[in-house]
Amino acid sequence: xxxxxxxxxxxxxxxxxxxxxxxxxxxxxxxxxxxxxxxxxxxxxxxxxxxxxxxxxxxxxxxxxxxxxxxxxxxxxxxxxxxxxxxxxxxxxxxxxxxxxxxxxxxxxxxxxxxxxxxxxxxxxxxxxxxxxxxxxxxxxxxxxxxxxxxxxxxxxxxxxxxxxxxxxxxxxxxxxxxxxxxxxxxxxxxxxxxxxxxxxxxxxxxxxxxxxxxxxxxxxxxxxxxxxxxxxxxxxxxxxxxxxxxxxxxxxxxxxxxxxxxxxxxxxxxxxxxxxxxxxxxxxxxxxxxxxxxxxxxxxxxxxxxxxxxxxxxxxxxxxxxxxxxxxxxxxxxxxxxxxxxxxxxxxxxxxxxxxxxxxxxxxxxxxxxxxxxxxxxxxxxxxxxxxxxxxxxxxxxxxxxxxxxxxxxxxxxxxxxxxxxxxxxxxxxxxxxxxxxxxxxxxxxxxxxxxxxxxxxxxxxxxxxxxxx
Numbered sequence: 001x002x003x004x005x006x007x008x009x010x011x012x013x014x015x016x017x018x019x020x021x022x023x024x025x026x027x028x029x030x031x032x033x034x035x036x037x038x039x040x041x042x043x044x045x046x047x048x049x050x051x052x053x054x055x056x057x058x059x060x061x062x063x064x065x066x067x068x069x070x071x072x073x074x075x076x077x078x079x080x081x082x083x084x085x086x087x088x089x090x091x092x093x094x095x096x097x098x099x100x101x102x103x104x105x106x107x108x109x110x111x112x113x114x115x116x117x118x119x120x121x122x123x124x125x126x127x128x129x130x131x132x133x134x135x136x137x138x139x140x141x142x143x144x145x146x147x148x149x150x151x152x153x154x155x156x157x158x159x160x161x162x163x164x165x166x167x168x169x170x171x172x173x174x175x176x177x178x179x180x181x182x183x184x185x186x187x188x189x190x191x192x193x194x195x196x197x198x199x200x201x202x203x204x205x206x207x208x209x210x211x212x213x214x215x216x217x218x219x220x221x222x223x224x225x226x227x228x229x230x231x232x233x234x235x236x237x238x239x240x241x242x243x244x245x246x247x248x249x250x251x252x253x254x255x256x257x258x259x260x261x262x263x264x265x266x267x268x269x270x271x272x273x274x275x276x277x278x279x280x281x282x283x284x285x286x287x288x289x290x291x292x293x294x295x296x297x298x299x300x301x302x303x304x305x306x307x308x309x310x311x312x313x314x315x316x317x318x319x320x321x322x323x324x325x326x327x328x329x330x331x332x333x334x335x336x337x338x339x340x341x342x343x344x345x346x347x348x349x350x351x352x353x354x355x356x357x358x359x360x361x362x363x364x365x366x367x368x369x370x371x372x373x374x375x376x377x378x379x380x381x382x383x384x385x386x387x388x389x390x391x392x393x394x395x396x397x398x399x400x401x402x403x404x405x406x407x408x409x410x411x412x413x414x415x416x417x418x419x420x421x422x423x424x425x426x427x428x429x430x431x432x433x434x435x436x437x438x439x440x441x442x443x444x445x446x447x448x449x450x451x452x453x454x455x456x457x458x459x460x461x462x463x464x465x466x467x468x469x470x471x
Contacts, residue, residue, distance in 0.1 A: 022422035024065040024074035031078060031427055032058060034418065035090070040311040040352075040433045041412040045085050057084060064146070071423060072190045073147050076182045079192045086444055088383055088409030092425040093417060094189055104188060105167040107153045109139055114155070117141070122200040122209055125150055125171070129207035135159065138168050138207065147182070149173045152207070161186055169207075171195070234262040236269075239277070243464060244270045244371070247279040248294075251286030251385045263293045270297060275467050276371035281403065281455070285384025294389070298374050300397040306440075307356035310414060310432040312345035319416035319431065320345070352433060355414075373467045374399045378449055383407035390447050400470065402453045402463055405446035411437050 036042055046054050064077040079092050117139050120127035129138050135158030143151040152169035154162050162168070170182040174194075181193040195202050200209030233255040235247040244266070248259060263270075270276055276297060295303075310316070320342050324335055344353045376393055378386075378401060387410040393399045412430035420427060436442070451466060453459055 022071070022074070024068040024077065025062060027074065027421055027423050028062060028065040028078050028081070030421055032081070034315065034427065035082075035085075035429060038311070038313050038315045038429065038431070039085070039090060039412075040430050041085060041087055041090075044433070044437070045087075054084065057081070067146060072182065074423060075190050075425070076147060076192065080180065083192065086408075087412050087430055088407060089413055089415040089428060089430040091428050092423075093428045095424050095426060106165040107141075107143070107151065107167060108165060109153055109155065113141070114139060118210075122212060125197055127200070128155070128210045129202075130210050130213045131207055132205055132213075136162070136168060136207075137210070140169075140171070140207075147172060150179075159186055161188065169193075171197075233258045236262055236266045238269060238273075239460075239464075242273055243275040243277065243467075244273045245277045245279065246270070248283060248291075250283055251288075251290035251389070253287040253290060256287065256290040259290055260293050271368055271370050274370055274372040275375070275464070276373075277375045277377065277463060279377040280382055280386050280389070281377050281379040282381045283386045284381060284407075285386045285409070288385050288388055291385065291389040295392065296368060297371060298376075298393050298396045298399050299368075301395065302360045303392045303395050305356075305359050305392075306434060306436045307354065307358045308413065308432045308434050309352035310341060310345065310355045312348050312351050312353050314349075315418065316416065316431045317342055317345050319418060322416070355432065358435065372398060373470060375463050375467055376401050377453075377455075377463075378403040378406055378447070379455075380404050380407055380446065382447075383409040384413065387442065387447055394447070394450075400451060400466065401447075401449040402451045402459075402466075403449045403455070404452065405448050406442070408443045408446035410434065411441050411443040 058081065061077055061081040065074060068074045068077060075092060082090055082092065114128070117126060117128050126140055126142060129140060129152070130136070131138070137155040137157070138152040139155055140150050140152045142149065148170040150171040150173075151167055152171070154164055154166045154168050156164060168184055171179040172181070173179055177196050177198045179195050179197060181195050183191050183193045185191055193204075195204070195206070197203075200212050202208070232247075233249045235249075237245045237247075239245050246263075246266075249255070251259075278294065278298075310320075320338060324330065324338055330338075341353070341355050344355070374393075374396070376390065376399060378390060382390065383406065387406050387408075390401065390406065391410075394401060411434050412432065413434070414430065414432035415428050416431050417426040417428050453462065
């Protein structure tokens, strides 16, 4: 067989800037010490059973950080360490208006290499892939370093932010078909992913081998995709004379007014139909008050709310005070509530302080006759306040939850941030602990649906059949 010589050129732009101005190992040790002292979930998650595993894992991460020369890999190493706690509120957060990537890696793809990749088997990780949604075409090649086993390189992209030869994703093999990934977003900011790569497809859905892409995309598994209008924060649609559909992209407080407006505009329609579908798939949370306009449509009986306790440390007191100092436009009652929490924390050092009593919400005096049945669609992206909404909805006699288990990011909350020494990130971490745990914890498992449902081409039909059969 004729041997094909492949020329690969790797270019790092300004690669020494990070190494000269920021020691990744010192940054990691600062974060490790801070989490161990201040994270509300640390003593729950690091016990006598797994303490030695945690110590060994931390030592391995420290060794990685000692070899790092750019902020992307420093981010990857430290975020992988934070992921040990499996808490979506405890993570590195990019600072606004800061340049995150101090290096853009470029790899030359020769025509000979591309030709070879085109002929790779579907079961081979190497090959040519197309992005299902974002308009990227990439080549994945084996390219081993201390941080990766494979690298995905842009062949073409619709986005003007990307050009041919730039690295889009780096893959590190974990086991079997599983890979840790450093995935670069549209602005080249790094993010951590975990993929299963099998039969030429990335899962979660992203890249698909070009040789099978056309056959898969001809069968759109989202029959409602055009009607969902995913670009809108809130979207309403009459499915038929008896069913209303309401999709909410996020419960972030900036969308609260839009949610209220859309619901008010369509309230008479919703209340005239026996069935309502509330779609909160992909909704990563926000503020509890953003979902409150939905409660009258699902309410049948008092809703039990479980309170939280905040962990009192000097650093946590500072981080709560920062909320007041950095948000002068906060309503006065919110400022007072935070100030009261800070006072309690100051008076009770190194303790968990009750900041939310267990209570029954009896404020909704009238339960609507219609909708008679409500389907709520959930998936693994539902987190935080969205999970709080789902916990409330599960207590209703008229609600059926469809889909997949949620993210499980609610046991530890009230995320606060602290500045790092030199990296262009904030450290976000949870300062409070729900009294649901340990008996009714949802982290690691998520909230389970009443009906497990894969959102394939017949999901809408299945949801309507179950709703209409249930009395």
